[in-house]
Amino acid sequence: MKILEITDMVMRFGGLTAVNKLNLSIDQGEILGLIGPNGAGKSTVFNCVAGVYAPTGGRVQFNGQTINNEKPWNLCKKGLARTFQLVKPFATKSVLYNVVVGAFATTDNTKEAEQKAIEILKALKFEDKKEVKASSLTIADRKRLEIARALATEPKLLLFDEVMAGLRPAEVDGMVEIIKRLRKTGITIFLIEHIMRAIMALSDRIVVIHFGKKIAEGTPQQVASNDNVIKAYLGDDYGVS
Amino acid sequence: MTGKENLRVKKTNLKAQKKGLDSHTGSHIKAGSGPFVTRGNIKTMSLALAVLVAFGLPLVITSPTYLHIIVLMFFYAYLTTSWNMVGGFAGVLPLGHSVFIGIGAYTSTILSLQYGVSPWIGMMIGGILSVFVGVLIGLPTFKMRGAYFALATIAFAEGFRVMVENIDFIGPLNVNGPRGLQIPPQNYGFANFMFAGKEPYYYIILIMLIGVLALTWFISRSKLGYYLNAGGEEPEAAMALGVNVAKTKLAAMAISSFFTALAGTFYAQFSLFIHPKSIISLDISFEIAFIALIGGRGSIAGPVLGALLLRPVSDFSRIYFGDILPGLHLVIYGVILILVMIFQPRGIQESLTRMYDSVVDRVVTWSQKDGEA
Amino acid sequence: MIYLLEDAINGILMGSIYGLTALGLTIVFGVLKVINFAHGSLLMVGMYLALWSVSLIGIHPYLALIIVVPVMYFFGYYLQDIVIKPIFKAEKDVREPITVIIVTTGVWYVLDNLTLLIFGPQYRSIQANPLKGKMIELGEIFISVPKLWGFCTAIITAFGVYYFFQYTRMGRAIRATSLDRDAASLAGINQYKIYNIAFGIGTAVAGIAAVTLVPFYNIFPTVGVLFDIKGFIIVVLGGLGSMGGAIIGGIIVGLIESIGPQFMTATWTEAIVYGLFLLVLFVKPSGLFGEKHDW
Numbered sequence: 089m090k091i092l093e094i095t096d097m098v099m100r101f102g103g104l105t106a107v108n109k110l111n112l113s114i115d116q117g118e119i120l121g122l123i124g125p126n127g128a129g130k131s132t133v134f135n136c137v138a139g140v141y142a143p144t145g146g147r148v149q150f151n152g153q154t155i156n157n158e159k160p161w162n163l164c165k166k167g168l169a170r171t172f173q174l175v176k177p178f179a180t181k182s183v184l185y186n187v188v189v190g191a192f193a194t195t196d197n198t199k200e201a202e203q204k205a206i207e208i209l210k211a212l213k214f215e216d217k218k219e220v221k222a223s224s225l226t227i228a229d230r231k232r233l234e235i236a237r238a239l240a241t242e243p244k245l246l247l248f249d250e251v252m253a254g255l256r257p258a259e260v261d262g263m264v265e266i267i268k269r270l271r272k273t274g275i276t277i278f279l280i281e282h283i284m285r286a287i288m289a290l291s292d293r294i295v296v297i298h299f300g301k302k303i304a305e306g307t308p309q310q311v312a313s314n315d316n317v318i319k320a321y322l323g324d325d326y327g328v329s
Numbered sequence: 330m331t332g333k334e335n336l337r338v339k340k341t342n343l344k345a346q347k348k349g350l351d352s353h354t355g356s357h358i359k360a361g362s363g364p365f366v367t368r369g370n371i372k373t374m375s376l377a378l379a380v381l382v383a384f385g386l387p388l389v390i391t392s393p394t395y396l397h398i399i400v401l402m403f404f405y406a407y408l409t410t411s412w413n414m415v416g417g418f419a420g421v422l423p424l425g426h427s428v429f430i431g432i433g434a435y436t437s438t439i440l441s442l443q444y445g446v447s448p449w450i451g452m453m454i455g456g457i458l459s460v461f462v463g464v465l466i467g468l469p470t471f472k473m474r475g476a477y478f479a480l481a482t483i484a485f486a487e488g489f490r491v492m493v494e495n496i497d498f499i500g501p502l503n504v505n506g507p508r509g510l511q512i513p514p515q516n517y518g519f520a521n522f523m524f525a526g527k528e529p530y531y532y533i534i535l536i537m538l539i540g541v542l543a544l545t546w547f548i549s550r551s552k553l554g555y556y557l558n559a560g561g562e563e564p565e566a567a568m569a570l571g572v573n574v575a576k577t578k579l580a581a582m583a584i585s586s587f588f589t590a591l592a593g594t595f596y597a598q599f600s601l602f603i604h605p606k607s608i609i610s611l612d613i614s615f616e617i618a619f620i621a622l623i624g625g626r627g628s629i630a631g632p633v634l635g636a637l638l639l640r641p642v643s644d645f646s647r648i649y650f651g652d653i654l655p656g657l658h659l660v661i662y663g664v665i666l667i668l669v670m671i672f673q674p675r676g677i678q679e680s681l682t683r684m685y686d687s688v689v690d691r692v693v694t695w696s697q698k699d700g701e702a
Numbered sequence: 703m704i705y706l707l708e709d710a711i712n713g714i715l716m717g718s719i720y721g722l723t724a725l726g727l728t729i730v731f732g733v734l735k736v737i738n739f740a741h742g743s744l745l746m747v748g749m750y751l752a753l754w755s756v757s758l759i760g761i762h763p764y765l766a767l768i769i770v771v772p773v774m775y776f777f778g779y780y781l782q783d784i785v786i787k788p789i790f791k792a793e794k795d796v797r798e799p800i801t802v803i804i805v806t807t808g809v810w811y812v813l814d815n816l817t818l819l820i821f822g823p824q825y826r827s828i829q830a831n832p833l834k835g836k837m838i839e840l841g842e843i844f845i846s847v848p849k850l851w852g853f854c855t856a857i858i859t860a861f862g863v864y865y866f867f868q869y870t871r872m873g874r875a876i877r878a879t880s881l882d883r884d885a886a887s888l889a890g891i892n893q894y895k896i897y898n899i900a901f902g903i904g905t906a907v908a909g910i911a912a913v914t915l916v917p918f919y920n921i922f923p924t925v926g927v928l929f930d931i932k933g934f935i936i937v938v939l940g941g942l943g944s945m946g947g948a949i950i951g952g953i954i955v956g957l958i959e960s961i962g963p964q965f966m967t968a969t970w971t972e973a974i975v976y977g978l979f980l981l982v983l984f985v986k987p988s989g990l991f992g993e994k995h996d997w
Contacts, residue, residue, distance in 0.1 A: 138569065140565075159568070159573070161568050161569075161570075161572055161574075164569060165571055169569065169570075170569050172565070172569070176563040176565060176566035177563070178558065178559055178562045178563055178566070179563075180562065181558065181562070185555070185558075188555060189555050189558075189567065189570055189572070190570045190571070192552045192556065192571070193570060193571035196552050198550055198551060198552065198555075201552070237566075237570060238570070240570075241570055241571055422800055422803060422804070424807075469983070469984045470983070473983070473987060475800045475803065476736070476737040476800075477938075477983060477987060479737075479803060480737070480938065480983070481980065483931065484931075484934075484976050484979050484980055484983075485976075485980070487976060488973055488976035488977065488980070491969055491973050492973055494969065495967065495969040495970065495973075611927075615807065615811070618807075619808070619811075622804055656814075656815035656819055656923075657815070657819060659811050659814075659815040660811070660815040660816050662808075662811060663808040663809070663810075663812035663815065664808070664812055666805070666807075666808035667785060667805050667809065667812070670789060670801050670804055670805045670808070671785075671788045674789075674792065674801050
């Protein structure tokens with residue numbers, strides 16, 4: 089069974105159709121990349137899957153269950169976690185506090201939640217900063233915190249929304265390593281990215297959308313040489329035909 | 330202010346004692362080998378000391394006027410701490426909390442005057458009623474922006490006051506409109522929540538205050554506390570992490586309204602007279618909010634500190650200037666509020682806690698030095 | 703029936719004055735996105751100003767506008783500049799500047815009680831009042847003259863303010879800032895200066911409202927509280943940020959207040975106004991004419 093199945097999804101905002109009959113599916117344990125030019129509708133897809141919006145049409149299924157109208161907190165309890173493109177740490181609280189909030193998704197006990205949080209921080213090599221106030225972290229660390237928090241909820245499917253944005257190349261490599269390690273633990277990953285070398289290195293498959301519609305799908309190599317993709321990114325003049 | 334002075338004096342004595350103690354057994358205590366004097370220990374001991382002092386105060390201060398003032402001080406500290414659960418932890422600005430005081434006071438008073446129900450039971454019933462009302466108010470308003478929420482709470486409180494002021498009877502219940510209800514001082518005894526002297530009231534409100542502080546402390550360390558903080562700071566992120574923000578805010582509101590209502594009953598039994606303008610007034614709602622904000626909402630110590638510092642100010646200005654300069658204390662409140670919001674929006678507890686922490690640190694280093702000697 | 707008509711007319715007149723009192727509030731909200739809880743107190747200050755102008759100089763109450771409007775404008779301007787701006791700056795990135803609300807509440811308390819301290823709690827009114835108690839007779843209907851003047855002032859002010867925001871350079875700059883402060887500042891507009899000006903205008907409008915009230919309303923330190931709360935209700939009813947909405951919302955409240963007592967006690971009427979307010983908040987928070995916000 090596919091862990092995530094999107095069938096004919098449509099999302100309209102008033103007169104604007106942001107997502108137009110999108111079909112895509114993800115296998116358990118896969119890393120699926122979602123790319124497309126700015127404004128293509130990628131974040132909207134995420135928001136529809138994550139329960140921020142209810143799709144105007146079509147169906148979203150998570151582990152076989154239709155989740156069109158589910159709220160984000162319920163989805164989290166079901167095993168679907170996400171990060172935000174513009175990071176939203178609980179700025180006045182410590183790194184540990186932030187992750188503990190996530191850990192509470194699977195337990196009611198504070199001690200237990202703290203222990204789980206520390207485990208996650210250790211796994212992400214972040215434990216040394218556990219008492220640092222989130223507002224004083226660098227952008228790379230804030231992104232790591234986003235991931236740590238989401239991980240603490242013990243998700244089966246993780247949605248990464250441009251988690252590399254704003255990072256320097258060395259930091260990008262570090263993040264790629266983290267995500268590779270995550271995959272080894274069995275988590276399925278769905279990621280939106282603009283940084284090509286990251287998404288090429290990570291994804292098993294890539295879906296390309298433009299104006300809310302899927303225009304290509306396949307392995308990174310297939311997608312990179314796809315005419316439509318090149319046209320979408322660089323304009324019609326550059327299509328190799 | 331006598332209580333606070335006592336506290337400071339006792340703390341210095343304690344420091345001196347600790348030094349003595351350590352140099353006594355100094356040879357056995359080396360820095361780092363499981364020291365007796367840790368920051369945690371000092372903080373617990375000073376807390377225990379404060380509680381001891383509070384319990385012992387009526388033995389030292391016997392003047393009913395001063396006791397009355399201190400009782401009201403604790404009363405407000407209780408109210409602000411209860412308010413803090415919604416206003417501080419949930420991150421919203423309720424400006425109509427007196428509605429719960431009113432519900433609590435009127436419920437227990439009517440039940441005891443008309444039906445002879447013990448005020449303690451009436452207190453609990455008032456609390457439960459308040460929970461219903463609180464949740465009712467919270468359900469639609471928590472989705473709104475801060476300013477709208479504040480306005481809605483004002484509208485509820487004022488609407489309730491107007492209604493009570495104009496109704497004489499709700500069915501068989503005698504509410505007596507603007508004339509209010511008077512409780513005859515008879516049938517003394519614990520069961521009737523009626524005492525001749527101020528001391529019993531003092532201890533009751535003190536215990537209530539400690540109870541509500543302990544509750545706040547527990548909640549802040551619990552899942553609810555974490556969730557409330559998260560939902561208040563970044564609701565979208567919190568929701569993505571499994572927090573049903575609206576539900577946690579409602580939980581906080583329920584707790585807050587329950588405990589606020591209990592204070593209403595206390596007030597009724599203490600002052601023996603309640604009427605809408607005195608307990609369901611906007612002034613009280615605002616005073617509670619102001620004190621909590623100045624003290625530092627969202628922290629545990631903030632509201633209490635605010636009440637302990639501000640209430641004496643207001644009482645003294647009322648006693649000494651009440652006739653010549655009416656309303657002076659409110660001007661002072663307002664000015665302090667504005668200044669605090671500009672310079673220290675987290676409340677005065679921020680700098681007070683920092684001072685306290687540095688004092689504690691100094692005590693620890695002193696004792697460690699003694700140990701090595 | 704005839705009394706109903708009379709009540710209705712007087713209700714509309716009084717309502718337009720209510721709308722005028724709320725107009726300043728909605729202007730401030732529209733631009734600063736903040737509900738100024740001290741608005742009623744500013745109104746009260748305006749009333750005392752008008753009172754003293756008339757008593758000391760002995761002019762016709764409406765001539766006091768010459769003094770009241772500029773003084774109120776600068777009062778509001780500097781209040782915003784000195785007291786509220788620091789908080790704005792500190793809370794620039796916060797989603798909801800709740801602290802500003804708190805501060806304006808503090809200002810409310812300071813102003814009201816300072817006035818109480820200085821002037822005492824007595825009710826005052828202007829002595830030589832050319833408009834006092836005058837009525838116009840239309841058949842069997844009596845229309846209050848001061849309220850009629852107030853109505854006209856309200857309409858003129860509303861149109862004046864509208865014109866200002868639509869057609870003058872400063873007005874457009876203010877609107878630009880209210881729509882998108884970052885974009886406006888990129889266009890060379892100093893957003894904090896705009897806030898000062900908008901607050902000044904809102905306060906000046908409150909001053910105009912104060913002048914219309916002085917001929918027939920008693921003046922005392924806490925007179926602003928009632929108008930403050932009614933102002934919020936009106937502004938929510940009509941839609942925060944909508945000037946026409948403020949006037950119309952005011953008229954609705956005025957009508958309820960004048961016709962209501964025919965059918966129930968005056969204080970139940972008050973409760974109905976609160977009830978209506980809560981209803982609007984829950985059902986359509988953007989009010990009748992307000993812009994949609996992300997609630």
